[in-house]
Amino acid sequence: MKLTILGGGGFRVPLVYGALLTDRAEGRVTEVVLHDLDAGRLHAVARVLDEQVARVPDAPRVTATTDLDEALRGADFIFSAIRVGGLEGRANDERVALAEGVLGQETVGAGGIAYGLRTVPVAVDIARRVARLAPDAWLINFTNPAGLVTEAMSRHLGDRVIGICDSPVGLGRRIARVLGADPREAWIDYVGLNHLGWVRGLRVAGRDELPRLLADPDLLGSFEEGKLFGVDWLQSLGAIPNEYLHYYYFNREAVRAYQQAEKTRGAFLADQQAQFYAEMKRPDTAALTAWDRTRAEREATYMAENRETAGAGERDADDLSGGYEKVALALMRAIARDERTTLILNVRNQGTLSALDADAVIEVPCLVDANGAHPVAVSPLPEHATGLVCAVKGVEREVLAAAESGSRATAVKAFALHPLVDSVNVARKLVEGYTDVHPGLAYLK
Template structure:
């Protein structure tokens, strides 16, 4: 059997059992022989708990795969074929700060959209660019498959500052397709749609079921409430029916943060006061998950993992990796370079869209101009993303301020600077690029 080595950075994550479940199911077509789980020293306890479960899952499956647990990144990267990333610099405590600081000023406090995504990117991008530099030396031919949020921004940084072959993935589009399938009571495989926009800012049209265009019918169902449209980690707020009809596109649930911003912030504040932020609730869920993972009799992905969010992570990640490895030329939604896909964004920008995936990587399907109703929003957020990447790399305070002030959800420059100063003070340990300030 051909040796096939996969490395997961952030191996102690609660999401790892989801990922290995996908590798086990696809072993016939993607025969991983070595699977390395890597984490930092502070995460060793979680790594050993998750790693133990992964080893039991592999043993139960009977497949010929060896699972290694390590905190030695250089060792793990030797002869790697694929490297996946699911890291959280600062862990959930940092996420909770990301959420709470903006909410103090009446601004959305969310992991990837708005200020929270900016701050996560500032902590994450330098770490992943360090990883890329190591890969350039140790395993320059390996693929880097990034699932770390904010996935689009992180992927753009990698594309601009590294020669490593990379793709960014997100389960959002797959969740949208599953919602369509569930609405009509059909299998996911018979549903497709054209997807355009940015990570956590995508819209779908040309929705088909068994090749038949059902766009108008599905939009009508969204408007009357019979169409499925929900993610576990997004507030359950319904867009007004007339607005859905006017938009005439299928927006990812994250778009509620923009179209129902006041309502989303009010709901977040109420939830924070009652049950804590999403990060605090995730911390509680994660604690329960690790108690389950630590059970020596558990050898399957527990159902409780569904409550953690990130639905369809395994299906999305593993199918895309297999498509590269097997040169399948399948169409998947990924974060990749625009390269003329739409003329309304810079060619070097990373976008999230349908692409043919083969051994060379992603070949996005051109869709031309962005629809007028969403063009301005997408372009505005892309400008914010570009500034966010530059700030993360340079540690320039003024660039960081411009990034936050440019975001459409920021109510004023004054509040943007207050949030930035609070963020820098709270995250000083994780921001070496800003230390000169």
């Protein structure tokens, strides 16, 4: 089975390959094609992968190419993890937004809109090529903003594109662990959009254990989200929000923390990864060791400003292992082998949430089999959550409309309608600022 990884020179590709190395069953991935626009980055990542397989017999064969069509032909699965504009683009997203006093995070608020506006045209081109060159392939999307990009691609690939994210997986794992339950045996009632969802229940052997957690302040305050949001607020919500909702519930504090930080997250990662890829140019570098060291620092500093604002302290060691690569592998296994499983995924709504239309991509538990991912029926969200979901989905639709039409006015509308952008005038300044620094937004007229 052939897996093509778009963004194959990306720093986290060894996580995906490491997960593939654990799969020894019949029907596994036997060929991996790395595609990237940067041949130097491809070479660096290929070196890490070579060291990963040093003691693994019959590992999947790895090739690399800068030719997209070549990479797509004959693929059974396509994993998309591209970053249009690179980390320099992410740093610019943050800088422009913070200059106007609004959030610049890569998937939330102004930064997420800017990232979406320059990513959607590229993602749509990829989707059209997949439809032409690999019509039977399944595309697994991890490109951010994941829900928005998945919806853009679904207009050309239908249900054969499925978005994944590690945030709901990590959240469910933490809740199960603090309740003394096995995450593999727990049903997680999670509903929302990508980076905008809530756990409303966690059932073990048919019993919802979440009320027990919410009623115990010591237990509730003992894990990441309890520290991040505070016990009182979680008890008021009656649910556990995705960590990214910290940007909404504590927006003023988050913006201030980012403005006061020595470096934004994007700038930090740009410097860190530039150092890693420069190190990888030296033939004597121990590639896997250098990658492991860089990854550990990257994970430990994740959402550092938010945790500092909340007084949440350092991340727990168990939360430093990521998880999206395990979701991707489980998804591929379920489809390729008809190994039925349940995963939280980004898929078309198909009537699951009554407040949204059938084509809106949402993030919910899905039953996965050889025919793809099927969203599970869920109870309606409370009004406060429904309002936020509908508002953000409305913004995503304006981003898609702007990307399709090239309308600058529609881009302004997308920014202005976002709950974390507080002025139409600010929206206009954001569009001006982003078009000045991003050549990829030159299509907006």
